[in-house]
Amino acid sequence: MIPGSFSYHSPATVEEAVGLLAELGDDARPLAGGHSLLPMMKLRLAPLEHLVDLRKIDALKGIKDEGGTLVIGAMTTQAELLASDVIAGQCPIIQETAALIADPQVRYVGTLGGNVANGDPANDMPGLMQCLDASYQLTGKGGSREVKARDFYEGAFFTALQEGEILTAVKVPVPPAGHGYAYEKLKRKIGDYATAAAAVVLTLAGGSCKSASIALTNVGETPLYAAEASAALVGSSLDKAAVDQAVSLAGAITAPASAGRGPTHYRTKMAGVMLRRAIQRAHERAAG
Amino acid sequence: MAKTQITLTINGQQVEALVEPRTLLIHFLREQQLLTGAHIGCETTHCGACTVDMNGKSVKSCTVLAVQADGSDVTTIEGMAAPDGTLHALQEGFSEMHGLQCGFCTPGMIMRAHRLLQENPNPSDAEIRMGISGNICRCTGYQNIVKAIRYAAEKMNAATKEAAE
Numbered sequence: 001m002i003p004g005s006f007s008y009h010s011p012a013t014v015e016e017a018v019g020l021l022a023e024l025g026d027d028a029r030p031l032a033g034g035h036s037l038l039p040m041m042k043l044r045l046a047p048l049e050h051l052v053d054l055r056k057i058d059a060l061k062g063i064k065d066e067g068g069t070l071v072i073g074a075m076t077t078q079a080e081l082l083a084s085d086v087i088a089g090q091c092p093i094i095q096e097t098a099a100l101i102a103d104p105q106v107r108y109v110g111t112l113g114g115n116v117a118n119g120d121p122a123n124d125m126p127g128l129m130q131c132l133d134a135s136y137q138l139t140g141k142g143g144s145r146e147v148k149a150r151d152f153y154e155g156a157f158f159t160a161l162q163e164g165e166i167l168t169a170v171k172v173p174v175p176p177a178g179h180g181y182a183y184e185k186l187k188r189k190i191g192d193y194a195t196a197a198a199a200v201v202l203t204l205a206g207g208s209c210k211s212a213s214i215a216l217t218n219v220g221e222t223p224l225y226a227a228e229a230s231a232a233l234v235g236s237s238l239d240k241a242a243v244d245q246a247v248s249l250a251g252a253i254t255a256p257a258s259a260g261r262g263p264t265h266y267r268t269k270m271a272g273v274m275l276r277r278a279i280q281r282a283h284e285r286a287a288g
Numbered sequence: 289m290a291k292t293q294i295t296l297t298i299n300g301q302q303v304e305a306l307v308e309p310r311t312l313l314i315h316f317l318r319e320q321q322l323l324t325g326a327h328i329g330c331e332t333t334h335c336g337a338c339t340v341d342m343n344g345k346s347v348k349s350c351t352v353l354a355v356q357a358d359g360s361d362v363t364t365i366e367g368m369a370a371p372d373g374t375l376h377a378l379q380e381g382f383s384e385m386h387g388l389q390c391g392f393c394t395p396g397m398i399m400r401a402h403r404l405l406q407e408n409p410n411p412s413d414a415e416i417r418m419g420i421s422g423n424i425c426r427c428t429g430y431q432n433i434v435k436a437i438r439y440a441a442e443k444m445n446a447a448t449k450e451a452a453e
């Protein structure tokens with residue numbers, strides 16, 4: 001099983017990369033870790049003429065704390081996220097999620113940028129980035145723009161990324177100190193995509209929920225930011241009634257396909273179970 | 289399709305070669321370099337039989353292009369034993385603790401365990417199991433693989449301690 005023929009380019013700068021993409025047109029694609037793209041090319045599901053490898057571009061690497069915002073280079077791998085003290089200290093839910101992606105070998109090479117740019121609803125980072133209200137920095141020949149993760153996903157494998165653009169960085173607003181968080185993922189085995197998963201970040205003030213953000217993975221064509229479910233928790237003591245309400249509102253926006261990971265109603269139900277567990281753990285962490 | 293020149297280090301030796309961009313690292317190693325230790329199991333990034341060490345990371349070489357390995361430092365199972373043939377502690381461990389039956393998964397298991405022990409020289413059994421979770425074995429049931437890796441960790445730690453004294 002090998003990909004069809006293509007030509008290979010390995011530019012050293014972002015300018016060179018976007019120049020190449022513009023010149024080569026829609027038969028060209030950026031290559032990051034290759035752990036979604038190469039499997040598709042091996043199955044001949046993604047016939048491409050040109051790959052533009054981003055691995056030599058230093059500007060796409062590294063994690064910076066820019067006073068309240070984490071700026072994570074697109075080529076940062078899951079393993080690098082897991083090893084980062086900045087991430088551990090400022091936004092540990094990113095590590096909790098990264099650890100649930102695939103297996104060690106895949107995490108050494110798979111990148112955050114590739115995970116969020118891929119557009120596969122089964123990827124875990126897009127839902128998390130919606131939960132965290134992250135933005136993506138997109139750069140094309142004409143310049144740069146920023147798109148919120150909550151506005152980026154249009155359908156399965158359809159995103160706001162335009163032809164010729166690359167995603168250069170992910171910007172994550174640091175959640176307030178003392179926030180509670182959890183990413184709960186149901187999978188059949190290690191290395192499997194989610195049957196359903198839920199990301200929760202919340203804060204408490206005087207025993208009641210001051211802010212809450214919920215997003216769901218792999219229970220629709222795109223990751224789902226659950227605005228109404230999030231709002232249902234705010235002001236409550238995270239009692240059973242409020243959690244039941246959030247689970248029901250979140251379930252209402254899901255539309256998972258009936259596939260290998262189970263029928264639609266089961267996956268919606270499991271999204272609710274994951275959400276309930278995530279709220280509980282986030283609550284314990286915020287209170288703790 | 290035009291071939292691309294790549295230069296890399298494999299088991300300590302510098303290698304220059306021409307490859308098609310679509311050539312996978314596993315095919316380059318097995319068919320062009322005749323290093324057939326790394327195996328092709330699933331070809332779909334699941335089984336880990338093709339695992340080699342690249343720039344200090346364990347990678348599934350069925351999902352890496354040879355051109356992506358340009359400039360890198362690759363170690364395969366062939367590079368583990370000492371030049372005089374003395375087995376590496378992991379190879380000895382797999383032999384002593386019966387960490388293999390058919391042996392198909394073993395090159396990948398050992399290369400993955402090698403990197404795991406570099407990063408965490410004294411892993412718990414649970415950490416070993418998580419560490420090799422990208423490698424599938426259809427024979428052993430993993431118990432003896434965990435024992436083999438623990439054997440190697442103990443032996444390597446004892447050697448480090450002795451060297452320090």
Ligand SMILES: Cc1cc2nc3c(=O)[nH]c(=O)nc-3n(C[C@H](O)[C@H](O)[C@H](O)COP(=O)(O)OP(=O)(O)OC[C@H]3O[C@@H](n4cnc5c(N)ncnc54)[C@H](O)[C@@H]3O)c2cc1C
Pocket residue numbers: 029030031032033034035036037038039054074075100101102103106109110111112113114115117118122123124125161165166167168191192193194332333334
């Ligand atoms: C066995 C296995 C299990 C897996 N399990 C999971 C899992 O549980 N959860 C999960 O989230 N993922 C999983 N994955 C996918 C893995 O995380 C991929 O690494 C990830 O989806 C893509 O990142 P990449 O760096 O490998 O990108 P690539 O495969 O190189 O690229 C993916 C897509 O994004 C585009 N792209 C990449 N980088 C950029 C950029 N900077 N700008 C613009 N476009 C870009 C590419 O053109 C391509 O279309 C699994 C993969 C395997 C092989």
Ligand code: FES
Pocket residue numbers: 327328329330331332333334335336337338339348349350351
């Ligand atoms: S052959 Fe590469 S993971 Fe199975």
Ligand code: FES
Pocket residue numbers: 387388389390391392393394424425426427428
């Ligand atoms: S020993 Fe046979 S697959 Fe592991």
